[in-house]
Amino acid sequence: MSTERYRIQFDGGIVDGFSAEAVKANVQALFNVSSERASRLFDGTSRNLKKDLSLDQANRYRDRLLKAGAAVAIQPMDMVPPAFPGESAGAPEPDKPQYATSLSELAVEPVDGEEGMAVNSAAPAAAVAAGEGQGEPASTGPARFEARPVGSTPIQRPVRKTIDPEDFRDAEFRFTGRGGEYFGIWIVNILLTIVTFGIYSAWATVRNNQYFYANTQLEGASFQYLADPVTILKGRLTAFFAFILYALVVNLVPGAAIILGIGFMFAIPWIVIRSLRFRAINSAYRNVRFDFEASYADALMVMVAWPFLNLLALFLLTPFSVLKTHRFMGNGFRYGTTRFRFDSTNSEYYAFFGKGLLMAIGFAVGGIIAFTLISPKLAVLVFMAGYLSVFGYFMAGLTNIFVNNLTLRDHSLHSHLSPKQMLWIYLSNSALVVLTLGLFTPWAKVRMARYRAACTEMTIAGDLDGFVAAENRRTSALGQELGDAFDVGVAAF
Template sequence: MTKELYNELYQITFAGQILDGFSEAEVRDNVKALFRISDERTASLFSGAPQTLKSRLSLADAQIYHERLTKAGAQVQISAQTAPAATPERDTGTAPPPASPESRQRNTDATGPLQETPLEFTGSGREYFGIWIVNILLTIVTLGIYSAWATVRNNQYFYGNTRMDGASFQYLASPITILKGRLIALAVLVAYVVLSDLYVEAAVVFAIVFIPLVPWIMVRSLRFNAVNSAYRNIRFGFQGSYGQAFMVAFVWPLLNLLTLLLLTPLVMKKTHEFIANGSCYGTTEFQLKAETGMYYRFFGKGLLIAIAFGVAAFLAMRYVGFTVGSIIAAVGYLTLFGYFMAGIANLFLNSVHLDSHNFESRLQPPQMVWIFLSNSFLVVITLGLFTPWAKVRMARYRAACTSMLVSGDLNHFVAAEQNRTSALGQELGDAFDVDFAAI
């Protein structure tokens, strides 16, 4: 066989030795948790005989495995191996790849086992209150100029306290960039108000000219928010086009009106596709894999809920009393509110894939309604002072109901992205931090 048919690969070997500062029991527990293996298999790894834990790795991947196992207290070795390039990769050992202790096996498909890696929000209302109140006071004192710094501090707090697989998300935007974008928006608004007072015709022309800018602002906003978000030092990105944004902003809504709202589920799907398919993590693109029928079934069920409560409220008002009918109508509204608030997020996240990885959202409508109502009540009776606790409470629940289903090893995925994105430019452009999201 010729030399070209071989690639230089590496393997991780372990002979049961532990590093200084660790006890054997501690290392056994760490290795067992990392590899998710039985007590018998763990004992065999510590028998003293050299064993291959993982083979056919690139040097970067082997170094990641070495780091994870070293932190667990295991003295492992990286050694080179030569293997045919055309042969599919396989492990010579029987242990699965390392994962965080909180990850657990969910199911198996053609690409390998999916490990459920849950999100976790670690912030507290008391801690966030200090950031929130200072942001408000400084924004007032500076006549709104500090609002850009307030936005960054808020996002950094919520990103930094959202963790997955032992790592936090990052928000990297510059307050100066956001301030410049807001000053431009303010200048445009002032110009429009002045023109409206002086020349009505000029104001109309101004509004007409502004309409084509809406899709451009949508794309810039999504791109800015994405590229300033990162996980494990890899930035997200958004590559959606102006034409796609124009369809979502104008064409599909217009067609929906012309068909008497019969296209509402399709319009929602097109919006989700625009956001998901245009997004990427490093150089790997997200993809929405959902059938149009799923959206029609979701909205159809919502319509049936609305009709059922509407008929019940009408009959109660006519034959029982206005109060009873009003109560039924209120319960129906809250039921519908929770159904869409939780259901749209579940529908979107459960349909999103990132390469061979996907996501799971398990938000419950009753819980969402309860958190929303109780938060609103407490914010009102505390004259707004409960707001930090309300935001933290909702963020904690959303994170607790969201997981990433990782195919194989997330470390391998991250290492590959770091290698491929290291040479990418970091031109962020102007900030248009407009809130435009799928859920």
């Protein structure tokens, strides 16, 4: 009896006679995953759907996937994958079947219990056997599966890079902080800041950030905040005296406000870059620091040019301006020496903002009708419901659209915040903070941080240990503190 173990490999290929959308729906039903995760399997990257299988187990998994229209292949675990798409990885043993050749030969019983992606045995038969592109096409008879050698180019495969043969897995972020625990830090920070006339605020900032970073975990490892409070204090004092000097000049020299205002407008991009870089370079994960790099010209466009053009265009450029801001931030961040990549389109952002606009218009029309035909009180309720719905939609949606378009090498980030849940947490937190005269603030912050972390995950290709730490550089806190003092900055959401 053979002891050789096998893996099921898939790189987005689709069997002849199936449509791409139907195959994605079939795979989603088989594995009981979200449509987003199912779609990622078809991006052309070679992935292992299952590993360490016996030949019989591998054949059964393959048969179910081929019946669903996914052109998968069986490979021995010890076979080195091809370096480039289409390059042969080596010939399999001739007595070991690799592909089924017709639907009648496919095994359809569910296979459960092994590691990796588990096939959903409860998936409806219609999801894998009925309709065009879902099993046997009605007009063409049984689908034909072309037998190909292992390592050859699968049917309709997008040509993309092949990665190391490791399973992709979803790792969830976790926030382990507690409101009562953070309350002790929060109240001491406030009291010491008051007693020291604000000097302790630099240490309070570091303690707050260290608490939230240390309690945010990914794959069992916590994030780190490494800033020096003395450096932050120096930056704040510089910003404070700059503000005093600005106020004196404006009061003593007529017309200086306009000149200084124009000068400050062109200083904003520099302040933003320095602020983002200071925060990034003092953040670390697994002892590898983050970084932020961007040009002054790009920051000037994001902070000054696009907002001004959007104003001239009567806010019709708002989706485009937000996209530019997200792209500026997403492409600017680094983890060690590896840059993040932000990849999205104008159409995605205009569709997102267009849906929000339609929601607002719908509630506005409903409010007007209620005011005209029923009662003003009902109209107020409709307008309030509309405002809250749109507010929750954008509060959750802007985070989701930014995070879902971020990748780090072969790893990708995902966010699935719910507008309703975000709105509920925000409103209930606000009400409790007011009712407790601010004492509920620590619990409110912890509650929101826990929910955001629970709704964020990273699809990891292999592991996160292959990153090389960038040079351990330091940067002045002046940029961040100028941003705080003059209330400027840039945010992704």
